[in-house]
Amino acid sequence: MEDSNKPVWQLTIGEFMELLDSRMPKIEEKNISQNSTSIKYVYGLAGLAKLIGCSINHASKLKSCGVFDEAIIQNGRKIIVNSEKAIELFKNYNK
Incomplete structure (x- = not known):
């Protein structure tokens, strides 16, 4: 994303999806490590x-x-x- 100081409400759907996708691998890694040790x-x-x-x-x-x-x-x-x-x-x- 070009402008990291842009308010969220000014993002296009594409920019917002790009932002979410860039965060997904980090979130998935945390979930996998938490699920492997937690009791279900x-x-x-x-x-x-x-x-x-x-x-x-x-x-x-x-x-x-x-x-x-x-x-x-x-x-x-x-x-x-x-x-x-x-x-x-x-x-x-x-x-």
Whole structure:
């Protein structure tokens, strides 16, 4: 971009897109490094059901029988599930 002192509201769409594109590689690198070390969570019974590929009702039954106890953080009705731990526990689950 020629004039770095130009106000944002005076940029053309092309200039604005060029500015965004020039910043994208830096943003993507940060996201990749953060995602590789962070724990992934799913939220609620719907998130758990989607994670293991079953109905919400079946996910609720599995949760109630204690399959996911080590992977679940619950406060009242709020449920947060560590997805990696839940998948590991589900693989080791025997009916």
